[in-house]
Amino acid sequence: MPGSRHASKGLDDVVVGTSEISWVGGETGDLVYRGFDVRTLVPGVPYESIAHLVLHGDPPESDPSPEVVRALRENERVPAAIERVVDALSPELPPLDALRTILSSLGDGSYGYPPRLAEGYRLIARTPVLLARFVRRTRGEPPVAPRPDLSHAANYLWMLSGAVPEPARAAALDGYLSLLADHGMNASTFALRTAISTQSDLVSAATAALATLKGPVHGGAPSLVSDMLDAIGTSDRAERWIRERLAGKQVFFGFGHRAYKTDDPRALVLHRIAREVAEPSRLALAESVERDVLAALRAAKPGARLYTNVEFWSAVVLEAVGLPRELFTPTFAVARTTGWTAHALEQARDNRLIRPDIEYVGPPKGREWPRPRSAR
C-alpha cells in the first residue's frame, strides 16, 4: 500500500468534508444547529421552526415557520399509487422494516438529481402520514387524515391514535423531534451522503439512511431501555439488578456514546421534558436506574467517562407520549428526515463521489480453475 494512503477501519479519525448544519461537541457536551445551542431552543421553539433553521440556516420570520407549515400541509396528501404499496405491506411486518419500504415507495420516479428542497418537504411531510397509516392497518383501523390545524408533532399522534393529543404530550414529542432533527455526521447521514455522492436521489438516499439507522448500534436500541426498566420494575430493585447484571458482564442500554465524553445535551433536555410528562412512578424508576447505573459503571471502571445517552431519556419521553416501543426508532427517523434533507442538499452543492478503498488480503492472482471451462 503506498505510504500516502490512510488506513482506518471505522473512519473515526477521518474527516469527510465540511458541513454548516450542526456541530456535535463531544468534549463539551454541545449540540448546535446552525450556531444555536439546542438547549436554548428546546423546549419552546416548534419543530417546524427547527426544520426551517436546519434547512435554511436561519430562523423563520415567525414561529412556527410559515413556510414549513405551508410546505408540510401541501405535501401531506399522498398519491393513491403510494398508498396502495403501503396498504399491501403485511401487517405482521415490524414497523422499522415497513418504514424502509415506505420511504422507498415514496420514490415515484420524480425525485432527481440534484435533490431539491421541495422534495425534502415531501419526504418530511409524508413519512409520518404513511407510517401512521401502516401502524393503524396493523391494528385493523382505518387511516386518519392529517389535520391542518395541528402541529407536525401533534398530527403524528393524531394520525396514530385518532385522538387529538393533550398539549403537554404534543409539546413533549415536539421537543423530542427537535432534539433529534440532526446530529452532525453519523452512520445514517453518512450513508445518505454516500448515496447522493453517486448522484442518486433524495428518496433513495433517505432509504439508505433508514437502512443504516436500523442497526441497534446506531438507532435501533431505545426500546431496549423500556424493556430494561420493565425488567427492573421498581426503584428499590434497581441496585441489586444492576449489580447482578454487571457481574454477568452484560451491557446497560442507554449509557455511553461514541461522540460524547460528557453529558449528552439531548439527554439533559429530554430528562427535563420527562419530568413534565412521565408518570411519577416511571420517572422515579428511571431516575434511580440512571443514578445507580452511573454509580456502578463508574465504580467498575474508574476514570471511564460514561454518561447517560440520548436513548435513555428518549425511551422515557416516547413512552409518556403514548408511543409503543416498536415505534421508537421509526419516530427517530421521522425527526431525522429534516437533517437528512439538509445533508443531501449540502452534499449535492459541492459533490464528489465518496468511495474509499479496501486492502485486498485474499489469495494472490494466479489460481487456476480445477476443471476445463465449458466451451460456449
Added chain:
Amino acid sequence: MPGSRHASKGLDDVVVGTSEISWVGGETGDLVYRGFDVRTLVPGVPYESIAHLVLHGDPPESDPSPEVVRALRENERVPAAIERVVDALSPELPPLDALRTILSSLGDGSYGYPPRLAEGYRLIARTPVLLARFVRRTRGEPPVAPRPDLSHAANYLWMLSGAVPEPARAAALDGYLSLLADHGMNASTFALRTAISTQSDLVSAATAALATLKGPVHGGAPSLVSDMLDAIGTSDRAERWIRERLAGKQVFFGFGHRAYKTDDPRALVLHRIAREVAEPSRLALAESVERDVLAALRAAKPGARLYTNVEFWSAVVLEAVGLPRELFTPTFAVARTTGWTAHALEQARDNRLIRPDIEYVGPPKGREWPRPRSAR
C-alpha cells in the same frame, strides 16, 4: 481539528479495512475474485460457480455449483405477502425505483444480525424473480414462474420474456453477471458495509447498496451508451459526431473509470462476448465509436490514460441479449447481489461501526433565537 485526523472529501486515499473477496488492479487492469483472474473464468465458468467462489472463497466441487443451484431453486418461490407488495407498485415506476422497493420488501422481519449465507441465497434468488414479475406487470403480462432446469441467467431471461432464451444469449448474460458479480470496494458496496456496521440486516444493507448504485456516477449510466450509439446511427457518422461533441465539451458515455488507468478487464471480455451475440451492424458501430472516441480523447488530452469502461460493452451485450435499456442498471444489481452478500458476511465477521467525522464550518455557537420561546 487535532493533527492526528485525516481529511478526505471523497475518501479516495482512505483504506477502510481489508477484504479477501476481490482485487481491482487499477494500474495493471486486473479484476481477481479470490485469487482467480476473471479473464480465466469468463466466459465458461457458470455464474452459479462464480457465486460459489465469491461467497465461499474456493471453487465448487463441480460446475455449476450444486450447492448454489440447490439454494437458488429452494429460494426462488417468493412468499405471497412479498408478491402483494410488488404487485402494488405502480406500473409507471422506472424499474430501478421499483427494484429499490422490491429489495426492501424482501425484508419481512426475518433478516437479522449477523447476516447469514442462507439469507444471501434468498436475496440472490428472489431479486430477478421479483424484478421480472414487476417488468411483466408493466406490460400487462402475467408472471412467469422460474424453471428448475434453467441456469440463473437463462431463468432471468425466461421469466422476463416467457421464452427459453437461445443458448448463446443465455451464455452472454451469464458472462455479464459473472463479470459484474463483485468489484472490490465501490460506493454501493461501501454503503452496504456501512449499514452492516450498525448491525443492520442484509436486506436493509442491500437496499442501501441499490440506493447508492442508482446514481449515474456509479451504476446508473449504461443505458446512455445505447442512447449514444443510436444518436450516432452508423459507423461513417461516428467521427463527425464525436468531433462536434468534443467541441461542445460534452462527455462520452462508457469511457474512463476512477480505478482503471488501463483497459478494464471486464470491458475486454464483454467485447469478446459482444462479438458472439451482437448484431453485426451494431457491433461494427460500437467498434468504430470506441476506436474514434479513444483517438479523439487521446488527441484532446495527450497523456491522459483514458480507456473504455465496463459500461460501454455492457450496453452492447445487454442489448444483444434482448434486455431493454431501463433494465441495464437493475441487471447490474442482479449480478451484484452475490458480491453484496459476500461483503455483508465479511463485514460482520470483524465488525466495527463505520462513522467518519465532518468539520463544522457553520456559525459559531451562541446565536440567539429572535423571539421569546413559547412557554409550554
